[in-house]
Amino acid sequence: MAYEPLQVDREGRILDDVPCSGCDHSLKGIVAGALCPDCGETIALSTLGRAVCRADSNGRIDEPVACTTCHHILRGIDPNGVCPECQMPVGPSLEANLLRYSNRHWVKKVADGLLLYVIALGLSVLLGIIGAILMRVLQTNPALVAIIMITISVVSGAFLTLALWWVTSPDPDTPITAQKRLGANLARYSIIPQFICSAGVGALAQVTAGSQNQVLVGLLQIPVGILGMIVAIGMLLHFRQLALRVIDEKLAQWARTILGLNVGGTILAMIGLSVIYGAALLNGGAMPTAGGPPPSGPMLVGMIVGGAAGCVGGLISLTATIWMIVLIFKLRGYFAPAAKAAAERAME
Ligand SMILES: [Zn+2]
Ligand SMILES: [Zn+2]
The missing domain is CATH 1.20.190 (Delta-Endotoxin; domain 1)
Structure with a gap:
């Protein structure tokens, strides 16, 4: 299964037009680790199947996100590629826990x-x-x-x-x-x-x-x-x-x-x-x-x-x-x- 990349900015805000799975409103500009401001749905539910990350100008991962299988830090890797350590696809690691974009003091x-x-x-x-x-x-x-x-x-x-x-x-x-x-x-x-x-x-x-x-x-x-x-x-x-x-x-x-x-x-x-x-x-x-x-x-x-x-x-x-x-x-x-x-x- 291919994971379509979904970019966020430095603050973790979604840069593309993504509809909320709960109320269909656009989630552009909303922090990916939060809940939909309109219906309260977890935003990660609306981005299932997508590789959410901050990317550099070459489209490579530009944040310290860890591989969910082996915990290798995936910075510099293609969001559609595989982990250099364990050879598992990178997509699921980026799709899973969007809490990394939540309020850090709260998490x-x-x-x-x-x-x-x-x-x-x-x-x-x-x-x-x-x-x-x-x-x-x-x-x-x-x-x-x-x-x-x-x-x-x-x-x-x-x-x-x-x-x-x-x-x-x-x-x-x-x-x-x-x-x-x-x-x-x-x-x-x-x-x-x-x-x-x-x-x-x-x-x-x-x-x-x-x-x-x-x-x-x-x-x-x-x-x-x-x-x-x-x-x-x-x-x-x-x-x-x-x-x-x-x-x-x-x-x-x-x-x-x-x-x-x-x-x-x-x-x-x-x-x-x-x-x-x-x-x-x-x-x-x-x-x-x-x-x-x-x-x-x-x-x-x-x-x-x-x-x-x-x-x-x-x-x-x-x-x-x-x-x-x-x-x-x-x-x-x-x-x-x-x-x-x-x-x-x-x-x-
Ligand atoms: Zn909503
Ligand atoms: Zn790995």
Whole structure:
């Protein structure tokens, strides 16, 4: 398949008359890495099959764009030729990721945010494990455990919030419809209440452990879980938009699948928790303790049914989280090289 070259200027603006695939308006003079100012369609969709690049007077590539197969820099090559390193046609490397012509500060922020988000997820798991160990060691001092748990929630929550804020930052150069920003806004405005509530409920759970109020505090975990689910839904909707921006339909579909798994897993886990605490309320409002009599009657049934639902739901949510990390790395595979190319272009 021959790739017809499509030239852009130093700022990445399209030099030829190309109709937008969404609204048919001419894209001449529009930055190739942006969205159509009239209909909001990703411009890369309208230039599919064309080798987009800045060319010199001889029609050779005149920018530091990398081969998508071997990462060789293709400057000086004919846009219809092959990569001198791997012999693959150059066209697909020029057609693919037009993010290199997007706002370089935005592309870098999203690329860095994606990496920080994975680090923050890892950090919150690590801090959670440390917290669980400290809870066992410091069993006799519930106030101290509560302080440590709050600190852990605040530290991991702050990292996650910062990462989320970067990943969902709006591209300042291109108008985005409210519908496309829905996921980003949902995640942005639910993460702070989510982490304040989870820190508060975590601390209350420590203070009330073993008391009559333990079950009521346990029930508070359900709204916290649902808030967490809303953050995840927002992030996955936003990841889907980022995948659509780089024209990776498969990745966009994948974000949808993970969203379904996340919602299903969280709801199942919340049902499990409700069954356990509901049974405890029937049991006179007390959870069975390690040293006390073994659970029987409704409490036993509740613990078995609720525990099973909670375990299955938790496993589904864990699978969704692992898949989400893979998805983030795949997205970063688009944004990180584009950020590098955009930075190099700006330095010329
Ligand atoms: Zn349009
Ligand atoms: Zn190559």
